[in-house]
Each structure stands twice: as structure tokens, then as C-alpha cells.
Amino acid sequence: MQNFDYFNPTRIVFGEDTIGRLSELLPSGARVLVLYGGASAEKNGTLAEVRAALAKHDFAEFGGIEPNPSYETLMRAVGQVHREQRDFLLAVGGGSVIDGTKFVAAAALFDGEPWQIMEARGENVTRALPLGSVLTLPATGSEMNNGAVITRRATHAKLPFHSQHTFPRFSILDPRKTFTLPPRQVANGVVDAFTHIIEQYLTYPAGGLAQDRFAEGLLQTLIEIGPRALAEPHDYEVRANLMWVATLALNGLIGAGVPHDWATHMIGHELTARYNIDHARTLAIVLPPMLQVRRDSKRAKLLQYAQRVWGITQGSEDERIDAAIERTRAFFESLDVKTRLQDYAINAAALDDLIAQLEAHDMTALGERQDVTLEVSRRVLEAAL
Numbered sequence: 001m002q003n004f005d006y007f008n009p010t011r012i013v014f015g016e017d018t019i020g021r022l023s024e025l026l027p028s029g030a031r032v033l034v035l036y037g038g039a040s041a042e043k044n045g046t047l048a049e050v051r052a053a054l055a056k057h058d059f060a061e062f063g064g065i066e067p068n069p070s071y072e073t074l075m076r077a078v079g080q081v082h083r084e085q086r087d088f089l090l091a092v093g094g095g096s097v098i099d100g101t102k103f104v105a106a107a108a109l110f111d112g113e114p115w116q117i118m119e120a121r122g123e124n125v126t127r128a129l130p131l132g133s134v135l136t137l138p139a140t141g142s143e144m145n146n147g148a149v150i151t152r153r154a155t156h157a158k159l160p161f162h163s164q165h166t167f168p169r170f171s172i173l174d175p176r177k178t179f180t181l182p183p184r185q186v187a188n189g190v191v192d193a194f195t196h197i198i199e200q201y202l203t204y205p206a207g208g209l210a211q212d213r214f215a216e217g218l219l220q221t222l223i224e225i226g227p228r229a230l231a232e233p234h235d236y237e238v239r240a241n242l243m244w245v246a247t248l249a250l251n252g253l254i255g256a257g258v259p260h261d262w263a264t265h266m267i268g269h270e271l272t273a274r275y276n277i278d279h280a281r282t283l284a285i286v287l288p289p290m291l292q293v294r295r296d297s298k299r300a301k302l303l304q305y306a307q308r309v310w311g312i313t314q315g316s317e318d319e320r321i322d323a324a325i326e327r328t329r330a331f332f333e334s335l336d337v338k339t340r341l342q343d344y345a346i347n348a349a350a351l352d353d354l355i356a357q358l359e360a361h362d363m364t365a366l367g368e369r370q371d372v373t374l375e376v377s378r379r380v381l382e383a384a385l
Contacts, residue, residue: 001207004257010144011170014244016236018172019046019134022053022090025170026132030088032059033081035101037066037093044180046136050092060084065093068272068279069100071115071152074107081108081129089131091168094185095140095192098133099148102166105129118150122161133171137181138243139189139280141196141250143171151273157361158273160265173247175240183230186242187335188280190226193246194219194331195283199262200255202291202301203368208258215254216308218245223309226335263366264290267377270357277344284332284339289383291325293376297369341384351381 013021026032034050041047051059062077080086081104091101105128107114117125135143142148146167151158178186201215222245228238248254267290268282277285295302299321306312306324315323329339338344355374358364366372372380 001257002259006252006256007164008144008167008252010168010251012144012173012247013170014173014240016174016176018174019049020053021172022050022132022134023056025172026054026057026090027088027130030057031084031086032057032088032090033077033084033086034059034061034090034092035065035077035097035104036061036063036091037097038064040180041092041136044136044177046092046134046177050090050134059090060086065097065100067096068149068151068158068276069096069103071103071118071150072154074100074103074150075114077104078107078114087129089129091131091133092136094135094137094189095142098135098142098168099140099150101131101133102128102142102146102148102163103150103161105131105166106161106163115152118152118157118159118161120161121159122163122166125161125163125165128163128165130169131166133168134177135171135173135243136177137185137189138178138239138246139185139192141193141247143168143173144247144251147250149269149279156273156357158269159361160269173243175236175243178239178243179234181233183233183336184278186229186233187226187337188278189242189246190222190229190335191280191284191332191337193242193249194222194226195264195280195287196249197222197254198287199264200258200260202298202305203259203261204298205300205304206258208256211254211256211258212304214248216305218248218254219309221245223331226331230335259368261366261368263372263377266363266366267354267358267380270354270361270363271346274350274354274357275344275346281337281344284337285341285344285384286380288325288329288339289380291328293379293383294367294372295321295325297371341381346385348382348385351378354381
């Protein structure tokens with residue numbers, strides 16, 4: 001197992017009727033800015049509960065954060081923070097809203113042009129405003145980690161950043177807030193969480209026995225409850241388990257002491273930035289061919305994945321690997337998530353531009369061994385057509 005330093009200060013408040021605890025979770029005298037996305041938080045009553053819980057606090061609101069939060073929108077929120085001297089941020093929504101709130105928290109106190117935060121991947125962030133979240137969409141794990149992904153529309157750049165200063169102080173997770181989500185968003189959440197786990201698990205053996213078993217259990221849980229989350233939208237236990245698995249998928253626990261990949265995510269980000277495809281759907285496009293193209297370097301873990309997650313024990317090694325990759329693709333398709341570039345009217349003529357984007361954003365040596373070159377990325381995209 002590799003050396004690691006695991007730190008996660010986020011307090012999780014999980015269960016029914018927990019939004020009412022906001023008042024006790026916020027610092028006394030905080031000047032709060034509530035950030036949210038579109039109309040769903042208003043329609044499902046979540047914002048009304050938040051407003052009621054904040055009745056004795058000084059708070060204002062900023063809405064309109066997009067599904068892929070944009071630098072342009074978030075800088076308007078930074079302006080509001082400065083004008084109104086807000087000192088605590090509260091994200092109400094899914095991963096995009098929480099990601100955007102983390103950027104606002106860092107940018108509001110940053111000395112310099114805030115896009116430099118993204119260019120430096122957050123290494124230049126030395127302080128940030130405190131923030132909390134009320135989660136409404138289980139998917140990204142942003143409610144319990146320090147990372148975010150932000151898009152700059154003007155340049156089609158979609159980049160990640162991390163900082164120890166942008167962990168939420170607390171996150172409220174009420175599974176009932178997921179009952180009214182559209183099926184597309186629920187399916188996206190399952191795929192997103194599944195791929196987060198894969199990116200930390202399906203690399204090469206590193207002696208992380210507990211991490212492997214944690215990851216395999218989480219993957220099996222998603223396989224079990226993913227279809228049920230779509231078929232039984234008001235089943236509290238199913239939605240509660242989906243919400244918690246999505247959080248555990250990217251709160252640092254299963255990734256401690258083991259290598260990480262993230263090549264699927266980096267290529268997926270370019271597809272989202274260029275074509276505005278839902279983030280999770282880009283992952284479903286890229287992951288199966290990524291595993292095929294890199295099957296030799298991932299052979300040992302692919303065989304372990306086939307046996308422990310999918311129960312595939314018959315056939316040659318290559319046959320078992322093929323079956324595991326095909327079962328992965330079939331799982332995504334069973335959630336009505338398409339897995340080919342052609343499903344989004346993207347053909348071979350688009351690949352040169354996508355490779356150029358990867359090069360422009362310094363994505364030339366990806367993966368757990370930094371051996372996913374631009375040529376390998378091209379092979380992955382060709383196999384995704």
C-alpha cells in the first residue's frame with residue numbers, strides 16, 4: 001500500500017427532516033449567501049425549507065448555476081459576495097452547485113485573476129470562505145470532498161481544482177429530496193458514482209485490500225440499486241443508499257493509499273466542454289473503450305473486477321476481461337445511458353479537435369502510470385465511435 005495522508009473535516013448530517021438543523025450548523029452571526037441552480041430546488045420545496053431554517057440569519061440568494069458550472073456565472077456570484085460582504089456560502093443542489101460554490105469560496109479571497117486557480121489546479125489557493133451544502137442530487141461526492149470542476153465557456157476549457165481550504169464544513173443529505181429528480185439525472189448520478197469508484201479501483205494491484213473490498217462492495221451496491229432507483233423513485237431505502245454510496249465514492253476513503261487513474265474523466269471533460277453532453281454520459285462513452293485499449297496494463301485488476309464484481313469465472317483471461325467490459329457497458333445502457341459517440345452525432349471528423357483540446361489543456365500524460373498519451377487517447381476515442 002502507498003503512503004497516504006487522509007483528512008476529511010466535513011460533517012455529514014444524514015436523514016429525513018434534517019434541513020431544519022441549518023440554524024445550529026451555521027456560525028452565529030454569519031452573513032450567508034445561498035447558491036443554487038435552476039428551478040428544481042424551488043419546485044421541490046427545498047429552497048422553502050432552507051429559507052425557513054435561515055429565518056433568523058442574514059442571508060441572500062444567487063441562482064442560475066449551470067449543470068456544468070461556468071466561470072462566467074460564478075464570477076457574478078463572487079461580485080455579489082464582495083458587494084454584500086457575505087462571509088459564509090451555502091450550496092443548495094447537486095455537484096455542479098457545490099463545485100461552483102467551492103470556486104466562489106476560493107475566488108472571493110484570491111489575490112489575482114481567479115481563473116489562475118484553475119490553471120494551477122488549486123495549488124495557489126491559500127484561503128477560502130467557509131461553505132456548507134444541502135445536497136439534492138447524489139452523483140459527484142462534492143458534498144464531502146475538496147474538489148471541483150469548472151468550465152470557461154469562452155475557451156471551451158473544463159478544468160478541475162482541489163484545495164484543503166474548500167472542504168464543506170457540513171453537508172445535509174436528506175434522501176427525500178431526490179424523490180422528484182428526473183430519471184435522466186438519477187441515471188447520471190449512478191453512472192457518475194460508478195465511474196468515480198472505477199477510477200480509484202481499476203488500476204493495478206497496490207496491496208490496498210480494504211480499499212479494494214470497499215470499492216467492490218460499492219460497485220455491487222450500485223449495480224443492485226441503480227435500476228431500482230429509476231423504477232421505484234419514492235423508495236426511501238433505495239434513495240438513501242444511492243445518496244450515501246455516491247458520497248463514499250469520492251470522499252477520499254477508497255482512494256487512500258492506492259493509485260488513481262482519472263483518464264476517463266479528463267477525456268470526458270473535453271466532450272462536455274465541446275458538445276455540452278452531460279458529464280456522466282461522457283464517462284459512459286469513454287470508460288468501456290478506455291478499459292479495452294488499456295487492458296494489458298490493467299489486466300490483473302480487470303480479472304479481479306470480473307470475478308469479484310460481476311461473478312465472471314469461466315473462460316480464458318481475455319474472454320473474462322471482454323465479458324466484464326461488456327457487462328459494464330450493458331449496465332450503463334440498462335439505465336438508458338448511451339455509450340457511443342455516434343449516439344450524440346459525433347463522428348471521426350471530430351477527433352482531431354478533441355485531441356487538440358487535450359493537448360491545449362496539458363492532458364498529454366494521463367492515467368495511473370501517466371502513459372495515456374495523446375495517441376492512446378485517440379485510440380480510445382476511435383474505439384468509442
